[in-house]
Amino acid sequence: MPRPLIDTDIPDSLYADLQLDPKIQPAAPIADHWQNPESLFLTGATGFLGAYLVQGLMARTQATIYYLSRQKTIQEANERLVQQLHSYQVWQEEYRPRLVPVLGDLAQPRLGLDERSFVELAAKVQLIVHNGSWVNNLHDYARLKPTNVGGTHELLRLAALQRTKPIHFLSSMAIFFSAAHPLTTPIRDDDLPQYSQTLRGGYTLSKWVADRLMLFAQDRGFPVVIYRPVRVGGHSRTGVSKVGQDGSFDLLNTLIQGSVELGLFPDLDVEIPLVPVDYVSGAVVQLASQQNAWGHAFHLVNPHPMPWAELYSLLCDCGYSLEKIPYREWLCRVKQQAASLPPRNSLAVLQLMLATPNNLQVQRPPFVTETVQRFLAGSTVACPPLDRALMGTYLRYFQQVGYLPPPPQFQDK
Ligand SMILES: NC(=O)c1ccc[n+]([C@@H]2O[C@H](COP(=O)([O-])OP(=O)(O)OC[C@H]3O[C@@H](n4cnc5c(N)ncnc54)[C@H](OP(=O)(O)O)[C@@H]3O)[C@@H](O)[C@H]2O)c1
Numbered sequence: 001m002p003r004p005l006i007d008t009d010i011p012d013s014l015y016a017d018l019q020l021d022p023k024i025q026p027a028a029p030i031a032d033h034w035q036n037p038e039s040l041f042l043t044g045a046t047g048f049l050g051a052y053l054v055q056g057l058m059a060r061t062q063a064t065i066y067y068l069s070r071q072k073t074i075q076e077a078n079e080r081l082v083q084q085l086h087s088y089q090v091w092q093e094e095y096r097p098r099l100v101p102v103l104g105d106l107a108q109p110r111l112g113l114d115e116r117s118f119v120e121l122a123a124k125v126q127l128i129v130h131n132g133s134w135v136n137n138l139h140d141y142a143r144l145k146p147t148n149v150g151g152t153h154e155l156l157r158l159a160a161l162q163r164t165k166p167i168h169f170l171s172s173m174a175i176f177f178s179a180a181h182p183l184t185t186p187i188r189d190d191d192l193p194q195y196s197q198t199l200r201g202g203y204t205l206s207k208w209v210a211d212r213l214m215l216f217a218q219d220r221g222f223p224v225v226i227y228r229p230v231r232v233g234g235h236s237r238t239g240v241s242k243v244g245q246d247g248s249f250d251l252l253n254t255l256i257q258g259s260v261e262l263g264l265f266p267d268l269d270v271e272i273p274l275v276p277v278d279y280v281s282g283a284v285v286q287l288a289s290q291q292n293a294w295g296h297a298f299h300l301v302n303p304h305p306m307p308w309a310e311l312y313s314l315l316c317d318c319g320y321s322l323e324k325i326p327y328r329e330w331l332c333r334v335k336q337q338a339a340s341l342p343p344r345n346s347l348a349v350l351q352l353m354l355a356t357p358n359n360l361q362v363q364r365p366p367f368v369t370e371t372v373q374r375f376l377a378g379s380t381v382a383c384p385p386l387d388r389a390l391m392g393t394y395l396r397y398f399q400q401v402g403y404l405p406p407p408p409q410f411q412d413k
Pocket of ligand 1: 043048050132133171172248
């Protein structure tokens with residue numbers, strides 16, 4: 001039963017973006033061997049989550065991974081991927097022969113490929129993992145649309161061409177953080193993310209539109225699986241996190257760093273529902289081989305979030321000298337200190353991130369994660385609680401790479 005398009009007060013300007021090309025139909029037979037593909041197509045391989053998807057797909061399949069790259073030459077594409085995988089501590093030389101760059105761009109028709117190359121790619125790959133996105137809270141919807149919405153459209157076109165290919169799409173839980181979903185109503189995996197003018201920022205709106213296109217594709221009979229993570233945090237064993245390896249930063253990590261630098265910690269009444277990156281990649285890789293996952297959306301949320309006050313107490317127990325102060329006062333101090341330092345200092349980055357639509361202080365409805373837990377039961381993939389041990393692993397990684405200074409008592413006198 002197709003889902004209704006006009007579920008709420010969708011503005012006229014969004015209608016065109018919500019039209020899935022009628023030519024995109026799952027008419028062709030399903031690609032052979034999709035459960036253990038010989039070839040698959042991955043977008044966003046050079047990103048944080050993408051690195052762990054490469055690692056997981058390498059381990060679980062024998063597939064050649066065709067990955068979309070914005071670099072100009074094959075050599076530059078290879079170099080960038082290797083460098084990124086190194087920086088996230090997952091590179092293995094034996095991966096090399098199984099990684100084939102496809103030079104293109106999510107924001108272009110046919111992903112920037114000529115017609116023939118697009119058809120050849122469609123004929124070659126048996127599975128698609130669409131993880132690439134312009135993850136940016138600074139820009140508005142119009143700027144992000146070609147990549148995040150247009151790219152999703154083109155991936156569905158690729159999935160339909162030649163043979164119908166299962167497609168796994170990385171959406172975001174943030175599309176539920178709006179007035180359309182009251183705080184008192186638990187969100188289930190099969191709930192439809194409703195449009196609301198209170199969706200926070202252009203990035204979230206672009207993910208909402210892309211998610212809706214994927215839902216329409218499910219309604220047309222495409223084997224689509226949607227994953228909606230909340231904040232994706234570091235690796236649960238190594239602690240490797242997004243700490244500016246590629247000039248991109250994570251708000252929570254930047255806030256921890258800035259607070260330690262200032263000696264001040266903001267008092268907030270929120271929980272941190274972060275999921276480790278290896279849980280997200282593990283879930284995608286596991287569910288990519290399960291036919292019963294087709295047509296579902298899975299919510300990747302930590303069932304055991306960390307209360308904000310616990311993070312403060314852990315940082316203090318680690319030896320950092322921090323005073324807890326009201327958020328507004330803390331924000332003023334961030335701004336003052338940022339202004340007194342040379343440009344582009346870490347507190348200025350933090351100030352900028354806090355000024356954009358972010359989900360740090362968002363009160364979230366409760367999430368019911370029983371569907372994903374049921375689908376992952378019997379596998380080794382489970383979300384570890386965000387407890388002191390896991391957060392401690394992240395803090396140790398921050399210290400190892402110099403993102404956080406050692407606590408004062410451990411510093412050289
Ligand atoms: N991180 C989170 O907390 C979080 C939470 C919920 C959902 N998600 C979703 O999870 C996915 C991965 O997030 P992430 O944090 O790993 O992102 P990320 O580190 O910012 O990586 C983004 C990836 O997308 C690629 N990309 C961006 N624009 C492109 C374009 N025009 N053409 C081709 N490739 C392009 C980038 O390639 P380049 O190497 O060319 O830059 C990079 O590989 C995204 O879909 C995101 O929306 C993330």
